[in-house]
Amino acid sequence: MLEPGGQHMELVRVTTDAWGQQVLEGISWDLLPVAVAIGAFVIFAHAIWRFTRKGRKG
């Protein structure tokens, strides 16, 4: 996944096992801020929608 700065953000962590093969290690913790950002975006979007709807109702 490409970040805005042009750097790659990994979705998963990969490691090399004792035989030199690549194996999945887990989810990438780079996604932690993304999870928080999605939650914050939904909250923010709903708060704006709620505010504008209230304004329209008077």
Added chain:
Amino acid sequence: MANDDSGQRVLRHAAVDRLFHWLTALAVLTLLVTGLSTVLGLKYSWVPIHWITGVVLTLAVLLHLVRATFWQKLRCMWVGVRDFRDTLAQRPPGKYSLAQKLMHHALSLVIVTGVVTGLCMLAKVDTPWWKRNPYFFSADTWGIIYVLHGLVALLSITLIMIHVYFSLLPEKRLYLRAMWRGWITPAELAANHDPKRWQGQRGKRA
């Protein structure tokens, strides 16, 4: 939160269901804090707290599944085309709104995935009942299990943020009180729900 219906109350959540909700909340928060604290750089013996809390959550989920299946009306939680139609037409829902049902199902899916993958990961932990066996699954399978367990942590954060936000909205506080004390007032029931469909009955379309 005042009761403005002369002391009349409508039971929304029985004590056992409220206990399940808050026990689940406490367990999920404990699991998130213990699981992610090492990611954030804290070093302590978090694994015992994590797996014991996970076992408590597993038992709670199993009890809830049994109670929901045999003692409660599953239809109350069913999402159908009518839920979408009613929401778009701004008609009052039965016991649960479409948003409440979708949040319940999303969190259920995430928690059950966390429980199943967590139970698999118990094979890698020394417990009073067995010694750890890291070769219980192949490396590839372990990778998938770890990815799913981590995904559960991330999705939990997003869903909990949204869940807490909606529960704190002034117009939704009746549901927070109902989850804490069990009841809503008849006026709240009439204003926010279709009483005919409260118990999961199909009811007649307005």
